Amino acid sequence: MEPWICATCGVEHEPGATPPARCAICEDERQWVPAGGQRWTTASELRAAGHRQIVREEEPGLVGVGIEPAFGIGQRGLLVRHEAGNVLFDCVALVDEAGADAVAELGGIGAICFSHPHFFGAAVSWSERFGGVPVYVPEADRAWFPRRFGALRTWRDRLVLAPGLELVQVGGHFPGSAVLRWAEGAGGRGALLVGDTLQVVPDQGWLSVMWSYPNLIPLPPAVVEAVEQRVLALDFDRLYGGWWGRVVAQDAKAAVRRSLERYRARAGGPLPDLAPPTADG
Template identity: 50%
Template sequence: MPHVLCATCGTQFAAGAAPPAQCPICEDERQFVPAQGQRWTTLEALRGGHANGWRQLEPGLLAIRSQPAFGIDQRALLVRTPAGNLLWDCIALLDAATIEIIGALGGLAGIAISHPHYYTTMVEWGHAFGAPVWLHAADRAHVARPDPCLRFWEGETAAVLPEVTLHRLGGHFAGGTVAHWRGGAGGRGALLSGDILQVLPDRRHLGFMRSYPCLIPLPPAEVERMAAQCLGLPWEAIYGAFHEREITVGGKAALARSAARYRAWVERMVAP
């Protein structure tokens, strides 16, 4: 049987005689199983009814998003650097057009993923471009399709390209990761945050949760630790996981302001 995909989160599973009994990613409290129950699909079926759209966010940074929406509806970001291209986060749909476009742009030197909700078809992407897929080792147990292309890194930072360094923040997941792109924002630096730091719809604030769909918050001290780690880096812009979720000017100030607001409201809620 082909490698099936969870229709809710997009995770691709190792081949088996039958679909899994459940999707562990969706059974986890940070995601959810729809009220209608678990559904499965395949990459081939997805290719039949979806296509990837492209959008330039700034010079050297392209967003890739499937249309119509599938799974969690996150976007992948293609970072172009003199030392090669990096795909940040994955989307489930990898089709011939996407392979041709990325190939024409120089292929991929690597793939890095913020957390398990965006693992999706990462092995397909790794195979298509002969690229290593960088995952934090703290989240190894959430891998549904093991493969030699996966590179598990440990500790707090990993330099995957001369201009791009991964930083483990934790929070949403133990291995929750952001990428610091030194060449972003015209050389002022950019943070690629997935939803480890969630850019909010007003594009002036960020949110922090253990589970976004299940509304489980993080402790204020954890949020402050995560913010402090990022505020110590040089950057101006922050690009989140979803369409139009970016702050291109004043991203650092937005993070500091948001972390302070978060603590103030949580403390107010528990005050006698």
């Protein structure tokens, strides 16, 4: 029997003759259950519907792993290539042979970790495809992981996965929300992989944070400040969000600072009186 996959969030659940009664991740106020009720699918059904793996380079040493057409909440994972073993940060719901073979040609996967529970995806299937590699979940978010799995490992605060690859728990969106600092990224200037622990927004060079993105529930300014302090203590110049194209290519640390300062100002004080631009700009 195949694992059941929630059709809304794309997180894999235990296999069985019938699907689970509920998806706890979607019933939480940070996600949603469709008006028509909980729906389930499987990897076989996704492949039959035309979904396939997309594996493409983001920069030297960093590869995006996604699904086309998009499924669930549409995220893509990031594979950091490292001589000590590649690390997959965030997962998608599907593992297909072509995608797994492409990842294998890049050196496979040595460990899997996440920004937060919405991006658990098919983590167990990805792990099993590569020999049962460890899957790291922060202690604070362990209860959200919906599958029994012997290679599951918990961590807290900080976890060095390999030289120059460090997971850091910053909180906010979830208590265990994390970022992965890749020291060799951005040509050695450092890159930060964030999923939507920080959300890269359409306005170029800006980010935001939320308790619930789909339901538009903000975080308190004090929590935003705590997230900011933990993130700005890290060295990085580039930042990768959780979707294709959501990247702050340079000066990302300054972008985090000004973005979260703006967030706190709007949340805690009067709104600015911004006039529309004039015809001559």
